[in-house]
Amino acid sequence: MRPYSLYQEIFEQPDRLQALIHNQRQAACAIAEAIQARDIRYVFLTARGSSDNAGRYANYLWGAHNRYPIALATPSLFTYYKSPPSLRSALVVGVSQSGFSPDIISVLNEGREQGCLTLAITNAPDSPLTERADLVFDIQAGEEQAVAATKSYTAQLAAIAMLSVALAPDPARWAELEKVPRWVAQALEQDESIVHMAQRYRYMDQCVVLGRGFNYATAFEWALKLKELTYIIAEPYSSADFQHGPIAMVEGGFPVLAVAPRGQVFPSMSGMLTTLREGHQVELVVISDDELILGLAQSPIPLTSGIPEWLTPIVNIVLAQLFTCHLALAKGYDPDQPRGLNKITRTH
Amino acid sequence: MRPYSLYQEIFEQPDRLQALIHNQRQAACAIAEAIQARDIRYVFLTARGSSDNAGRYANYLWGAHNRYPIALATPSLFTYYKSPPSLRSALVVGVSQSGFSPDIISVLNEGREQGCLTLAITNAPDSPLTERADLVFDIQAGEEQAVAATKSYTAQLAAIAMLSVALAPDPARWAELEKVPRWVAQALEQDESIVHMAQRYRYMDQCVVLGRGFNYATAFEWALKLKELTYIIAEPYSSADFQHGPIAMVEGGFPVLAVAPRGQVFPSMSGMLTTLREGHQVELVVISDDELILGLAQSPIPLTSGIPEWLTPIVNIVLAQLFTCHLALAKGYDPDQPRGLNKITRTH
Numbered sequence A, B: 001m002r003p004y005s006l007y008q009e010i011f012e013q014p015d016r017l018q019a020l021i022h023n024q025r026q027a028a029c030a031i032a033e034a035i036q037a038r039d040i041r042y043v044f045l046t047a048r049g050s051s052d053n054a055g056r057y058a059n060y061l062w063g064a065h066n067r068y069p070i071a072l073a074t075p076s077l078f079t080y081y082k083s084p085p086s087l088r089s090a091l092v093v094g095v096s097q098s099g100f101s102p103d104i105i106s107v108l109n110e111g112r113e114q115g116c117l118t119l120a121i122t123n124a125p126d127s128p129l130t131e132r133a134d135l136v137f138d139i140q141a142g143e144e145q146a147v148a149a150t151k152s153y154t155a156q157l158a159a160i161a162m163l164s165v166a167l168a169p170d171p172a173r174w175a176e177l178e179k180v181p182r183w184v185a186q187a188l189e190q191d192e193s194i195v196h197m198a199q200r201y202r203y204m205d206q207c208v209v210l211g212r213g214f215n216y217a218t219a220f221e222w223a224l225k226l227k228e229l230t231y232i233i234a235e236p237y238s239s240a241d242f243q244h245g246p247i248a249m250v251e252g253g254f255p256v257l258a259v260a261p262r263g264q265v266f267p268s269m270s271g272m273l274t275t276l277r278e279g280h281q282v283e284l285v286v287i288s289d290d291e292l293i294l295g296l297a298q299s300p301i302p303l304t305s306g307i308p309e310w311l312t313p314i315v316n317i318v319l320a321q322l323f324t325c326h327l328a329l330a331k332g333y334d335p336d337q338p339r340g341l342n343k344i345t346r347t348h
Helices: A005-023 A025-036 A049-066 A102-113 A151-167 A171-178 A180-188 A191-199 A213-230 A239-243 A266-279 A291-296 A309-330 B005-023 B025-036 B049-066 B102-113 B151-167 B171-178 B180-188 B191-199 B213-230 B239-243 B266-279 B291-296 B309-330
Strands: A042-046 A070-072 A090-096 A117-122 A135-138 A206-210 A233-237 A255-259 A283-288 A299-302 B042-046 B070-072 B090-096 B117-122 B135-138 B206-210 B233-237 B255-259 B283-288 B299-302
Touching (some): A005 A025, A005 A151, A005 A180, A025 A117, A025 A151, A049 A090, A049 A151, A049 A213, A049 A309, A117 A151, A151 A171, A151 A309, A191 A299, A206 A213, A206 A266, A213 A233, A213 A309, A233 A239, A255 A266, A255 A309, A266 A283, A266 A291, A283 A291, A283 A309, A291 A299, B005 B151, B005 B309, B025 B117, B025 B135, B042 B049, B042 B102, B049 B090, B049 B151, B049 B309, B090 B102, B151 B171, B151 B309, B191 B299, B191 B309, B206 B239, B206 B266, B213 B233, B213 B309, B233 B239, B239 B266, B266 B283, B266 B291, B283 B291, B283 B309, B291 B299
Parallel strands (some): A042 A070, A117 A135, A206 A255, B042 B090, B090 B117, B117 B135, B206 B255, B255 B283, B283 B299
């Protein structure tokens, strides 16, 4: 195989994560301390693209483990409407790989002007975004060459997880976090079997991607990778939202990709997947550590068992990245050159 | 044409909206007063399906006109994870046509237990949802027979708009609101031309739907109607999010449906549509009151000119409902019997 940057960056992830979790633990604790020194009642988070999907992970994780409600910002209120909401008592967070998107910067600017505490989570510690931030979490993913984000996404997830543990310190959770690089390396061992599996979807031109709870973010990010790299219309849903209307689209053979590790939302996901397989005769591609659910799927992608649910998104997306990279190659596309995209997107 | 409930309910909208705006103005003012008596710092809103799209409208409107940041709830934190966030200083809002969805009810329950002010916006003033609410906004849409929401959606939007004006009283805005039923009636006059237009899309099986700002909600709701009634994979985006990756999917002839009335976000939408038409040779179906943008589209759907941008979502969606209803008929589907759906969806 040609030495594609995307493929190389997917394989860099265990080392990058290992270094991040080791090097930035103190930084995470210092940021957590600064947050806890203020009377923060909710988090106002702004991001686009893959970074927005990392924001979805924060929405669940900081909600479940840290009790922070999260409002995902609507940047046009800041840029086009010029009537930003009142951000009193908010922690304003911007997530951006490049630190360059003007709309993300304007939300942090406004937060600062309103006297809020501001935090940037970024791969570019010297960027216009970090100039506006009181606190900066450098995700240290190294320069990302491929247009489609991979290692910067898992680094953002790890940063969000590190902040969560730093905000509610628990030695057991730090220990779990430290195992992530090894679990990611185990996921990468499935590379060859995923190459074979992807061939079956050479002519798939649309699909839905289901995930819930912590892995709602994984469904969104997998769908985004599919759109960027394979040009498939891939629509992400939670199993609950899917039932409120979109399930009508499904007929026999319709491809449903799903992220369903064991954990608290597993009953919701497994109920939906069983209905879809047995009632609607769909085609299933499933990432899971549950034998029964894997057994339902035409294409089962096994996840190492024993990963705590809150950390599975960092491992699941790596399996999804491999699937998507190999599907792009099977379809004859260059994964380093998605059509019509640039690495930095400057939206207002 | 057979007397489909869906079609009848689409045509009921001017009268329902007229009655709602007339009958519930005082109720809206009383709710606004109760809200303003509390130290509310943000809104925590929960909804599913079409009601969730109405929540997206609130996200922009209450942000732009009332300075409230809105957090859209993640119900699984309440139901499956059983670790809800701390809702101190939040107004907790549940939007539900039927008032029956268990996950929406559990969010209101929790809000109540945490001592928050709770508000239900519903078509069912005597339902399990309203039992948990301190304040109830009855949208008075009348019983909705069709599975796909139409008149209950526009009534929810109108209720959200009425609350917005009640929270920041302005006689000019009340006067604008009172014109909505007439504008909706004018939209319905295009029924016959939309019947003809829809034929061209008989074999369309996927598309994207673009909208931004106040009409981000319209893009989501149009896409949901398409999925429910025509089984097309229709994915909604803001013009900004679309640029961050998904634009890669687009090639010549790809169908792009867009909601682009004049107003603050019009430059963003018109720039994107011009690029898509001229650079990518897409197929465009456009709802707008701007001659130039309508001129770009193979299928222009004109909107009455002079409607203030914040109220266009209530009118635009009616044009989109007609388009979708006639497309369902062109494809040979019964719009009253979407496959696999029930009127009340009970998710947890």
